[in-house]
Amino acid sequence: MGVLANFVVNVLPYITLLVFVVGVVYRVAVWWSRPSPAPIPVFPGQRSVGSAVARVLADVLLFRSLFRFGGNRILWLGSWLFHISFGLILLRHLRYFLGAERVPGWVNALQGIGVAAAVVISIPLLYLLLRRIVHADIKWISTPADYFVLLLILSVVLSGLYAKFFAKPFVVDVKYVIRSLMAFQPVDLSKVYLSTSFLVHFFLVQVLLMYIPFSKVMHFGGVFFSPTRTHYFGGEAHTKSSEEV
Amino acid sequence: MGEQLEKMYDVELKPGAGENYVCNLTKPEFAEVMATDIPKEPLPDHEMVPVALKKLDQMRKERKSVQLYLDICVRCGACIKQCHYFIGTGDPKNTPVGRAELLRKVYRAHFTISGKLFGSLVGAQKLTPEILKNEWYKYFYQCSECRRCSVFCPYGIDQAEITMAGREVLNSVGLAPKYVTQVISQVYKHGNNLGIPEPAFKYNCQFLEEEIKESTGVDVKIPVDKEKADILYLPPSADLFTNTDTMIGVAKVFHAIGADWTMSTYASEAANFGLFFSYDDLKTINLRVVETAKKIGAKLVIFGECGHAWRAARQFMEAMNGPLPFKFMNILEFTADLLRKGKLKNIDKSRNDDVVVTLHDPCNYARAGDLVEETRYIIQQVCNNFHDMDPSVTKERTFCCGGGGGLLTEELMELRMKGGLPRATAVKEVVEAHGVNYLAAPCAIDKAQLPLVMQHYNIPVQVGGIHDLVGKALILEGQEEFEAKKKAEEEAAKAAAAAVPAVCGLCDAEFASMDECCEHAEKEHKISKEQCDMACESKEGAGAAAVPAVCGLCDAEFASMDECCEHAEKEHKISKEQCDMVCESKQ
Numbered sequence: 001m002g003v004l005a006n007f008v009v010n011v012l013p014y015i016t017l018l019v020f021v022v023g024v025v026y027r028v029a030v031w032w033s034r035p036s037p038a039p040i041p042v043f044p045g046q047r048s049v050g051s052a053v054a055r056v057l058a059d060v061l062l063f064r065s066l067f068r069f070g071g072n073r074i075l076w077l078g079s080w081l082f083h084i085s086f087g088l089i090l091l092r093h094l095r096y097f098l099g100a101e102r103v104p105g106w107v108n109a110l111q112g113i114g115v116a117a118a119v120v121i122s123i124p125l126l127y128l129l130l131r132r133i134v135h136a137d138i139k140w141i142s143t144p145a146d147y148f149v150l151l152l153i154l155s156v157v158l159s160g161l162y163a164k165f166f167a168k169p170f171v172v173d174v175k176y177v178i179r180s181l182m183a184f185q186p187v188d189l190s191k192v193y194l195s196t197s198f199l200v201h202f203f204l205v206q207v208l209l210m211y212i213p214f215s216k217v218m219h220f221g222g223v224f225f226s227p228t229r230t231h232y233f234g235g236e237a238h239t240k241s242s243e244e245v
Numbered sequence: 246m247g248e249q250l251e252k253m254y255d256v257e258l259k260p261g262a263g264e265n266y267v268c269n270l271t272k273p274e275f276a277e278v279m280a281t282d283i284p285k286e287p288l289p290d291h292e293m294v295p296v297a298l299k300k301l302d303q304m305r306k307e308r309k310s311v312q313l314y315l316d317i318c319v320r321c322g323a324c325i326k327q328c329h330y331f332i333g334t335g336d337p338k339n340t341p342v343g344r345a346e347l348l349r350k351v352y353r354a355h356f357t358i359s360g361k362l363f364g365s366l367v368g369a370q371k372l373t374p375e376i377l378k379n380e381w382y383k384y385f386y387q388c389s390e391c392r393r394c395s396v397f398c399p400y401g402i403d404q405a406e407i408t409m410a411g412r413e414v415l416n417s418v419g420l421a422p423k424y425v426t427q428v429i430s431q432v433y434k435h436g437n438n439l440g441i442p443e444p445a446f447k448y449n450c451q452f453l454e455e456e457i458k459e460s461t462g463v464d465v466k467i468p469v470d471k472e473k474a475d476i477l478y479l480p481p482s483a484d485l486f487t488n489t490d491t492m493i494g495v496a497k498v499f500h501a502i503g504a505d506w507t508m509s510t511y512a513s514e515a516a517n518f519g520l521f522f523s524y525d526d527l528k529t530i531n532l533r534v535v536e537t538a539k540k541i542g543a544k545l546v547i548f549g550e551c552g553h554a555w556r557a558a559r560q561f562m563e564a565m566n567g568p569l570p571f572k573f574m575n576i577l578e579f580t581a582d583l584l585r586k587g588k589l590k591n592i593d594k595s596r597n598d599d600v601v602v603t604l605h606d607p608c609n610y611a612r613a614g615d616l617v618e619e620t621r622y623i624i625q626q627v628c629n630n631f632h633d634m635d636p637s638v639t640k641e642r643t644f645c646c647g648g649g650g651g652l653l654t655e656e657l658m659e660l661r662m663k664g665g666l667p668r669a670t671a672v673k674e675v676v677e678a679h680g681v682n683y684l685a686a687p688c689a690i691d692k693a694q695l696p697l698v699m700q701h702y703n704i705p706v707q708v709g710g711i712h713d714l715v716g717k718a719l720i721l722e723g724q725e726e727f728e729a730k731k732k733a734e735e736e737a738a739k740a741a742a743a744a745v746p747a748v749c750g751l752c753d754a755e756f757a758s759m760d761e762c763c764e765h766a767e768k769e770h771k772i773s774k775e776q777c778d779m780a781c782e783s784k785e786g787a788g789a790a791a792v793p794a795v796c797g798l799c800d801a802e803f804a805s806m807d808e809c810c811e812h813a814e815k816e817h818k819i820s821k822e823q824c825d826m827v828c829e830s831k832q
Contacts, residue, residue, distance in 0.1 A: 027316070034309035037524065038564035042395045042403065043612050043641045059399060066323055066399045068642075075323060079399070131322075136258045138322040140337040141346065143368030145359075146320055214359040215367075219400055222317035227310045228392075228401035233615045237569040238559060240619075242582035244545045244572045245475040245504070 005189060008203050013181050016206040023213020024221065031225045039231040046232035056229050075131075082124035086153075088117035095171070096178040118161055125154050149215060152208055159201035167195035174198065246637050247674045253667060254326050259335035264379070266660040268386045268422035268652075275426035276419070278433055281525035284419035290374040293418045297377055298355055300417040301410070305352070310406040315352045317400050318342060324394035324404070329645050330387050333663030338384050341394035341404040347380045348411050382420045385411040387660060389650030390521065390553075391608035396641050408650070413523050421522070424654035428518045429526055436533070437482035437514035446510050449485045457493055462727025465500040467492070471507035477543040478508050478576070479515035479534060481551040481689030488692050490709060491550055494716025498580055501589055501721055506547075512537040515549045516689060517557035521651030527557060528565045534558075535566045546573040550710045552607030552688035553649060555614040577610075577687060580715060581619035584626045591720040594629050600683035600707075601630040602714070603675045605668065605695065606643035607688035617641070623711055624685060627718035632679040638671040646686070648694030658697075665698030673704050687711045730802070734793050737804050741792060746784045759783055793831045806830055 046052045058064040063083075066076040092114025095103045129150045132142045163169060173192040180187045212218065224230070273285035288296060305312040324341035325331060337343045346368065353360030353369035360369030370376070390405035415421065431440035441449070450467040457465045468474070476499070484492040499506045512533040519527030538546050548558050555575055563569055583589050602624055610616040617640045624631050638644050647664030675681045684706045686695050695708045747762035748755050751770050756762040762781035766772040772780050794809035795802050798817050803809040810824035819827055 031309065031313050031316075034305075034312045035307065036309045037307065038561045040310060040403065040406070040560055040613070042392055042401060043615055043617070047615070059401070063399055065397055065401065066321075068397060075321065079321070135322070137256075137325050137337055137340065138320075140258065140260070141320050141322060141325075141340070141342050143320070143366075145363075145367040148366075214357070216317065216319045219317040219319050222313050223400045225309065225313055226317075226401040227313070227406075228395050228403045233559075235559075235563045237563050237567065237572055239545075239572040239574050240578045240582060242502075242574075242579050242586070242588070244574075 002189070005194070005199055008199055008206075009177060009181075009187050009189065009194070012203070012206055016209050020209045020212060023210075024218070027213055027218050028221050031222060036227055036231070039234065040227050041231040041233055042228040043233075046229070048232055048234075052230050052232045056224060056226075059229060060223055074127075078124040078127040078131075082121060082128060085117035085121035085124070088114050089121065089157075092117070096175045097182065100179065115164070118157060118164075121157055122154065125150060125157065129154070145215065149211070149217060152204065152211065156201065156204045156208055159197055159204055163195060163197040163201045167197040169193065169195050169198045246635055247678075249670050249674055250635055250637065250667075253332060253670045256326065256332055256335050258337060260337055262334045263330070263336035263339045263387050263660070264383060266387055266657055267383050268424060268654060269656055271421040271423045271426040275423065275430045276421060278430045279416075279421075279426060279523070279526055280519075280529035281413070281416060281523035283416045283421055287378075287419040293374045293377055294372050297372060297414050297418050298351075300414045301348075301352065302356065304410040304413060305356070308406065308410065310403060311410045314345070314402045314406055315349050318345065318349065318402055320346075321399065323397050323399060324402075327393050327397045328404075329391070329393070329647060329664045329667045330389075330660070333647070333666045334387075334660070338380070339387055341388075341398075341402075344384050344388055345402070345404055345407045347376070347384055348407055348414075351376065377415065377418060377420060381411055382415055385415065386422060386652060386657075389608070389645045389647070389652055389664070391645035391649055392612045393608065393642070393644065396612065405650075409520075412521070416523055422651065422654070425518055425522050425651040429522060429530070432514055432518070432530055432533075435513075436509070436511050438516050438518065439482045439486065441482055441485065441513070443510040446482075446485065446513055450508070453485070453489055453492055453496070456489070457496065461497075461721055461724040462731070463500070463721045463723050465496050465721070467496045468507040470510055471541065473542050474505050474507035475544050476504055476506035477512075477534075477538045477541060477546045477571075478506050478549065479512060479546065479554070480508065480549040481516050481554065482514045483689045483692065484549060484710075488550075488689065488710060488713075490713035490716060491692075491711075494710070494712030494714070494719070495549065495576055497716050497719050497721060498576075498583065498589065498712070501591075501719060502583060507541065509537045509541070515551045515554035515558075517554055518651060520553050520557045520561070524565070527561055531557060531562045531566050535562070535569060538569075538571050543571050546571055547579055548573065548575050550576060550687035550689065550712060552609040552614075552690060554609075554689075555607075555616065556609035559614050575610075575614070575616055575619075577616060577619045577623060577711060580712070581622050584623060589719055591722075592627055592718050593720055594627060594718055596717050597628040597714050598630070600628065600714070601632065601679060601681045602628050602683045602685050603632050603634055603672065603679075603681045603706075604639070604711075605634075605646065605672075605684055605686040605688075605691060606639055607686070607691060608643060608645050608649060610687070611639075611641050611643045620685075620687060620711060623715060627714050632675050632681055634671045634675050638667065644668045644671065646688075646691045646694045647698060649690050653690055653693060661694060662698060662701045665694065665701065668695070669698050669702040669704060672699065672706060673702065676704055676706060682706055683714075684708045685711050685714065734802070734804060738793055747781050748784055749780055750782050751780050755784075756781075794828045795831055797827045797829055802831075803828075 063076055063080045091110050094107045098104055132138050177187050276283050276285045328341050330339040350368050350370040351372045354371045359367045385408050388408040390408055392403055392405045395401050395403040428438045435442055447469050450469050454467050517530045519530045548554050644667040646668055647661045686708055687710050699706050747759045749762055763774050763777035766777055766780040794806045796809055809828035810821050813819045813824055813827045814821055
């Protein structure tokens with residue numbers, strides 16, 4: 001256990017960081033560098049850079065395109081709830097990263113809602129999982145990887161909840177681990193109490209992070225590059241005025 | 246959303262239902278003349294895979310959209326029921342995501358780390374000739390590149406981009422459809438999709454000019470190949486044969502504002518099938534337009550009522566063939582702007598009172614052409630009765646007619662009818678609710694496809710263009726006088742015919758009219774009125790004065806020979822005795 005814990009706490013995080021950062025930067029760099037031979041916006045809306053930005057933001061923050069889906073907005077609700085919860089959980093975890101002595105006030109203020117999000121997120125997660133099994137058409141298009149990533153996130157959530165509510169690690173110990181890693185200083189495992197459930201959670205989080213650059217989870221970056229949304233109806237030669245002649 | 250539309254989305258999953266639909270392969274002579282370099286016939290199996298992979302690699306490197314849309318799909322399925330071919334067939338490979346996965350699985354297996362390591366666990370599969378022939382060639386030609394899926398995709402993934410890339414890969418191994426290559430080869434040979442040679446094109450324009458003259462009395466020109474002109478107009482070539490009312494409407498608009506315009510036999514086609522085939526051909530066909538516009542010094546290029554033509558122009562022409570020394574617009578933008586600025590003064594909406602109109606938004610106007618308001622504005626300016634379809638199926642959410650994207654070919658007829666189901670369902674709703682009887686479809690593919698779809702689903706509507714309606718409502722200078730005169734003449738002729746003296750052939754008795762003679766014949770000679778012409782004969786000569794006549798020297802028309810003779814004496818110095826040398830009775 002000692003060796004394994006040591007690996008998960010003192011070695012793996014740097015590998016994770018390297019894989020995640022290099023992987024994500026590489027993927028984004030590829031998208032960034034690919035040329036667009038022609039503008040291909042999809043109506044409605046984009047007639048300027050501003051409206052293109054607004055459209056991407058509406059998609060990123062409100063999932064507007066999914067909302068347009070029509071009468072059935074369950075998918076929109078499930079996805080949005082999942083992502084917004086995920087975001088709040090991430091923000092909540094900043095308490096382990098920010099402030100050597102005191103956690104910034106705004107991060108403290110987010111703790112309640114962050115924990116609530118961690119509880120709530122299981123519901124959309126289970127919905128996203130179930131719809132792949134229940135609906136014949138969604139089931140048909142699903143690959144093992146689609147189930148894997150949902151199960152991985154679910155296990156991260158559940159291990160985190162267990163660690164928090166049942167194993168109850170000391171916040172200062174977790175923060176000590178994170179701050180040490182950030183300072184590239186080895187963590188002395190004999191000085192801290194880390195529950196097994198915390199170690200499992202910590203490990204699964206790293207698996208998820210390393211998996212991201214190789215997977216469809218990269219959509220979080222790709223959405224900002226989508227030509228049908230980022231391009232707009234421009235051009236010098238087109239006119240809507242009959243008075244050119 | 247109406248009940249019928251809602252029900253339409255309950256689709257039963259039928260894997261493999263689309264496997265029967267396959268385009269005929271190109272003939273070598275068509276493949277040969279394509280701008281993009283493709284083999285004349287399918288490569289042998291062992292050569293296919295490496296060639297295809299090389300092309301796929303090129304596609305993802307040359308197009309950001311392709312790379313991104315191969316990478317970021319999460320298979321959420323939001324697009325599945327937005328595809329008309331899925332709604333029609335139920336085949337999961339006919340969903341936007343299912344169709345794209347046919348390409349993505351190959352991309353993953355050959356170009357991604359996870360695909361190479363984990364194979365089918367991450368949905369990766371190595372390319373085989375069978376995948377190319379049985380999956381790609383079938384299913385990438387069961388996509389009309391309508392881009393409806395992109396509206397609903399949370400990341401805006403555009404299946405049309407995947408389809409276009411997939412088709413270019415297919416081209417590289419010689420799997421190209423005959424319909425598309427034939428159409429493109431006709432453009433290269435004759436300048437238009439239908440392959441109308443120059444003399445026939447010009448003849449048809451003259452024919453349409455005569456038709457307008459006959460119905461309006463106005464000399465409206467449909468100029469072709471003028472050496473210099475301000476406006477170059479590109480019709481879909483079908484407008485010169487089958488959708489002539491659209492062409493007539495456009496010509497009337499140009500006439501009404503006194504435009505200096507022309508069409509060209511070198512670029513006599515708005516449509517650009519390169520969009521369905523390859524960027525090389527897309528660019529080459531657009532180049533014909535650009536060259537022609539430059540040659541004739543056009544300041545404005547106007548594209549006719551054609552959906553994908555507008556996408557090829559609006560989104561690709563400037564990017565691929567620019568910078569452009571002219572402005573360009575769509576005829577619907579042009580006419581809408583004229584109406585808005587009050588430049589088409591004499592519009593009589595009531596002339597369209599016989600129609601109750603609904604509008605089919607062509608996919609490429611609505612999603613790729615920024616053109617959804619002008620169409621509605623024009624219709625409302627020239628018609629009194631307009632009813633839009635349900636908002637869930639109009640504007641950017643419009644459904645394809647089922648025949649776009651290079652699929653308008655005989656061998657795909659069954660698929661086309663299935664793909665037309667959503668549009669038919671929406672039209673049926675407005676037909677039942679509002680008595681709609683005219684489906685305005687400002688696109689040449691629609692005008693070919695939708696009448697068949699409407700017939701297939703037993704929906705009693707006429708399909709036509711928007712300029713057909715404009716042409717009917719727009720009154721040209723001199724047209725009203727002509728119509729009034731024509732009407733008066735018709736009435737006079739009728740009265741004259743009734744007043745022609747007649748003689749009874751049996752007893753030589755004379756009467757003031759045929760009617761009177763017939764009565765006499767029945768009474769005196771027991772000849773029924775139906776058989777009256779056996780006995781009674783009109784005395785032509787005596788009635789000649791009342792028959793309309795035309796002057797052979799100046800084409801002027803007159804109510805009678807007498808009037809014409811007077812005119813001939815006065816204007817042409819021809820004595821009344823010799824009048825028959827110039828005046829001709831119109832009987």
